[in-house]
Amino acid sequence: MHPFDYVAATSIAEVNSILAQHGNRARPLVGGTDLLVQLRGGRFDLDAVVDIKGVPEANVLELNGALKMGSAVPLAVMYEDQAVRDAYPGLIDCAELIGGIQIQSRASMAANLCNSTPSGDTICPMIVHSAQVNITGANGDRTVAVEDFCTGPGRNVLEDGEWVLDIVFPAPASGFGAAYERFIPRNEMDIAVAGAASSVTLDGSGKITDALVALASVGPTPVFVTAITDLLVGKEPTEENFVAAGKIAYDAVSPISDMRGTIEQRRHLSGVLTRRTLTKATERAKAG
Amino acid sequence: MVDKVHVKTTINGQEYEFLVEPYMSLLETLRDVLNLTGTKEGCNDGNCGACTVEMNGRIVDSCCVLGAEVNGGTINTIEGMATAEGLHPLQQAFLEEAALQCGICTPGFLISAKSLLEREPDADEHRIRYWLAGNLCRCTGYDKIIKAVQKTQATA
Numbered sequence A: 001m002h003p004f005d006y007v008a009a010t011s012i013a014e015v016n017s018i019l020a021q022h023g024n025r026a027r028p029l030v031g032g033t034d035l036l037v038q039l040r041g042g043r044f045d046l047d048a049v050v051d052i053k054g055v056p057e058a059n060v061l062e063l064n065g066a067l068k069m070g071s072a073v074p075l076a077v078m079y080e081d082q083a084v085r086d087a088y089p090g091l092i093d094c095a096e097l098i099g100g101i102q103i104q105s106r107a108s109m110a111a112n113l114c115n116s117t118p119s120g121d122t123i124c125p126m127i128v129h130s131a132q133v134n135i136t137g138a139n140g141d142r143t144v145a146v147e148d149f150c151t152g153p154g155r156n157v158l159e160d161g162e163w164v165l166d167i168v169f170p171a172p173a174s175g176f177g178a179a180y181e182r183f184i185p186r187n188e189m190d191i192a193v194a195g196a197a198s199s200v201t202l203d204g205s206g207k208i209t210d211a212l213v214a215l216a217s218v219g220p221t222p223v224f225v226t227a228i229t230d231l232l233v234g235k236e237p238t239e240e241n242f243v244a245a246g247k248i249a250y251d252a253v254s255p256i257s258d259m260r261g262t263i264e265q266r267r268h269l270s271g272v273l274t275r276r277t278l279t280k281a282t283e284r285a286k287a288g
Numbered sequence B: 001m002v003d004k005v006h007v008k009t010t011i012n013g014q015e016y017e018f019l020v021e022p023y024m025s026l027l028e029t030l031r032d033v034l035n036l037t038g039t040k041e042g043c044n045d046g047n048c049g050a051c052t053v054e055m056n057g058r059i060v061d062s063c064c065v066l067g068a069e070v071n072g073g074t075i076n077t078i079e080g081m082a083t084a085e086g087l088h089p090l091q092q093a094f095l096e097e098a099a100l101q102c103g104i105c106t107p108g109f110l111i112s113a114k115s116l117l118e119r120e121p122d123a124d125e126h127r128i129r130y131w132l133a134g135n136l137c138r139c140t141g142y143d144k145i146i147k148a149v150q151k152t153q154a155t156a
């Protein structure tokens, strides 16, 4: 392994300056559950890693109508917060199924997003919650919607020197519900063969006013299927309509065959998981 | 060339001060720098949990932590589990229930199980199995490990 420096940053300015100094030869470190494994495996070399866990703004977990989640907040800290659990069960779904407790104690949602694998379990749930990513760096700040963040397997919109400070989830509208499910051959500790996140918003009469579906592990990036939104808005949340949404998902994805699953299995799963998560999101929308 | 990092930390209640290469994992630091070889290496990539230690109150895979990261922190490892009075009840139960064979996974399981019982003394079997899902064992088939944890609960 190429030797690299370790910097425990304590301010945004310090992270900015280290990243600016090293260009693509430095990266932020949160849980290290991707980064250290990849460095050890020789995937790429770095001259420095910047630990951002000591930056106060990256540790914010603030629920104030909307939820602001700092990029260094571990999954376990987030899902142990009862108010966050109550407000965002669709995010808890994914946080509790990543790795085991050891991984959840260290890994953050923002780092899962920045790792940008199509199988990243937090990315689709964030998309259907309409989350916004706040990016910072020596050259200034910008905000990008989660669905626009990933650009390819392991690739995203971050330029050299940029990093994610926090992610903001809008306050759930009344009548909003969301859910995430993935298919893996084991009960725990595996990478999704396919995953689906859905959110549904119902009006007072029970009609759908919004429905968002995003699919994991079935394309080069998470797949946000806006055609399902077009289909469902204005309709009733019926089994029949959700089966139709599943058919759209089946056609919308572009999976590959690998050791975890075939193209046909992944298409099939996309349909089934879309229907299931729309159903669960609807139950939550009605209950909440 | 990178410079070594100066680290001050508390391990098993004792103060440690040492220099470590900035790219060295906590697992390597414990074993190769501090000679605390009770913590084991299985996969070295976060999958097996053999390297589990408690860091600032939470269990982590020490192969996925840098030694330099523990500066100012608190670490508990398997070396701190037994006391002068004797084995920890979990260690005793693992022996009685034959919850180990080769033993490579055992320190990790013990640290994980201890953390669970301290947080949730009444965890049911499902919860115990979920909590220990990040610890792999190639020998026992898990049932004996779960029984040992339940026996510890029953005798607590």
Ligand SMILES: Cc1cc2nc3c(=O)[nH]c(=O)nc-3n(C[C@H](O)[C@H](O)[C@H](O)COP(=O)(O)OP(=O)(O)OC[C@H]3O[C@@H](n4cnc5c(N)ncnc54)[C@H](O)[C@@H]3O)c2cc1C
Pocket (backbone or CB within 6 Å): A027, A028, A029, A030, A031, A032, A033, A034, A035, A036, A037, A052, A071, A072, A097, A098, A099, A100, A103, A106, A107, A108, A109, A110, A111, A112, A113, A114, A115, A119, A120, A121, A122, A158, A162, A163, A164, A165, A189, A190, A191, A192, B045, B046, B047, B048
């Ligand atoms: C045993 C095991 C099981 C796993 N199971 C799952 C699973 O079920 N589902 C899943 O999706 N993943 C899984 N993973 C992968 C990994 O744990 C997750 O992707 C996790 O969310 C990464 O978080 P981290 O904090 O550890 O990231 P790190 O390794 O610290 O960082 C990941 C990447 O993001 C970059 N980065 C981190 N923070 C920022 C930031 N603020 N701004 C810009 N870039 C940043 C880093 O430089 C690095 O390139 C697993 C990993 C292991 C080892």
Ligand code: FES
Pocket (backbone or CB within 6 Å): B040, B041, B042, B043, B044, B045, B046, B047, B048, B049, B050, B051, B052, B061, B062, B063, B064
């Ligand atoms: S050696 Fe660390 S998880 Fe296997």
Ligand code: FES
Pocket (backbone or CB within 6 Å): B099, B100, B101, B102, B103, B104, B105, B106, B136, B137, B138, B139, B140
């Ligand atoms: S006893 Fe051998 S791996 Fe568990």
